[in-house]
Amino acid sequence: MATLAGHLVDFPAPGTLRHRPDTVLRIDAAGRIEAVEPHDGPAPRRLILPAFLDLHTHWPQWRVRGRAVIPLLRWLDQVIYPEERRFRNPSEARRVARAFLQEALRLGITTVVSYATIHARATEVAFEEAEALGLRFVSGKMMMDAFAPPGLEESTDASLAESEDLARRWHGKHGRLFYAFSPRFALTVTPDLLQEVVRLARRYDAYIQTHMAESPDEIQTLRERTGATSYAAYYHRASLLGPRTLLGHCIHLSEQDAELLRRTESRVVHNPSANLFLHSGRFPVELLDRVGLDFGLGSDVGAGPSLSPFEVMRDAFYLNPLSPARLFYHATLGAARMLGWDRDLGTLEPGKWADLVVLEWPPDLHDEPVETVLSVLIFTGGHQWVREVYRGGERLV
Numbered sequence: 001m002a003t004l005a006g007h008l009v010d011f012p013a014p015g016t017l018r019h020r021p022d023t024v025l026r027i028d029a030a031g032r033i034e035a036v037e038p039h040d041g042p043a044p045r046r047l048i049l050p051a052f053l054d055l056h057t058h059w060p061q062w063r064v065r066g067r068a069v070i071p072l073l074r075w076l077d078q079v080i081y082p083e084e085r086r087f088r089n090p091s092e093a094r095r096v097a098r099a100f101l102q103e104a105l106r107l108g109i110t111t112v113v114s115y116a117t118i119h120a121r122a123t124e125v126a127f128e129e130a131e132a133l134g135l136r137f138v139s140g141k142m143m144m145d146a147f148a149p150p151g152l153e154e155s156t157d158a159s160l161a162e163s164e165d166l167a168r169r170w171h172g173k174h175g176r177l178f179y180a181f182s183p184r185f186a187l188t189v190t191p192d193l194l195q196e197v198v199r200l201a202r203r204y205d206a207y208i209q210t211h212m213a214e215s216p217d218e219i220q221t222l223r224e225r226t227g228a229t230s231y232a233a234y235y236h237r238a239s240l241l242g243p244r245t246l247l248g249h250c251i252h253l254s255e256q257d258a259e260l261l262r263r264t265e266s267r268v269v270h271n272p273s274a275n276l277f278l279h280s281g282r283f284p285v286e287l288l289d290r291v292g293l294d295f296g297l298g299s300d301v302g303a304g305p306s307l308s309p310f311e312v313m314r315d316a317f318y319l320n321p322l323s324p325a326r327l328f329y330h331a332t333l334g335a336a337r338m339l340g341w342d343r344d345l346g347t348l349e350p351g352k353w354a355d356l357v358v359l360e361w362p363p364d365l366h367d368e369p370v371e372t373v374l375s376v377l378i379f380t381g382g383h384q385w386v387r388e389v390y391r392g393g394e395r396l397v
């Protein structure tokens, strides 16, 4: 049985910080937290936090982050689609997926939710890399059966058949690899495909991930093409909304849209770095709070330039002045809730998986209270202090 001693810090509710100084955490043979007990005397001065979840990212966009072209649709055409075409080549995919996933782990992320490209083999190669590295990984083949750019076209039937085949082989594997049907967004999929995705996701009890209401140019195009005035209502008509559906962005929402997301228990993912980078708009936290919608954080690499959860939290603050404790909540337990995993992850409590990040307490902050330390970590690249990362009690970094 393994033990770790230090200052335990976790975030059991939005804005709530729990600090247990000089504490021992015991891990059982299965990799779950068995007990949390006072240490006999002072424990090492280091921080033990729940590991981070990145709820929305694109491993195939790793090499092209930081290329400033706006707005969204122009960036997709000029930067992203040319890069995604390259993943027809599986060895290219393996190299990039591995580099990306290794970096995520090093930064303290043990759960990655990522899109792949339209290529089934590239999608699978990333699952293999996550399997080998020991990560929790939720992913799926990108689906684009309409208005796809040259070289990334696919038929509705092939998109569905390849996705279903991958779901059958990967969803639930080892209890840490899961499938997410991944229609890119309303502009590149047919309503028929969306309806079929809903049926398949139900059949396999898998996830669905897509993008929603990210940018004014995207919403304008949706309106011109379909007449839809509400992105949320458009997805609802296809029965896409629900508790297994992760919706990236959700920036431009009306009061009724937010109500609809709450009523359908849809899962909201906020990608602040990407929103700042593409100048997409400001995520409406006050609206979500008013209707009672929770959310998790995502890096959205490559629109987000960094995988670091600390930089993502910092950018969330620049959009909305949330407390450090609340920012950490949305990067840990709040994110776990979006996957329905809050009984297993997100805080440091007996019975949960020992997914942990151990950080050195920065020497300059030796006499500061933990609230101050967390704030400084968010704004000064806290990932540099990450020393150890555990997934299910197993030390991976």
Ligand code: GUN
Pocket (backbone or CB within 6 Å): 058, 072, 076, 080, 184, 185, 211, 214, 274, 300, 303
């Ligand atoms: N909307 C559709 N595809 C994408 C993507 O790859 N990145 C972002 N940020 N938004 C999208």
Ligand code: ZN
Pocket (backbone or CB within 6 Å): 056, 057, 058, 211, 248, 300
């Ligand atoms: Zn995205």
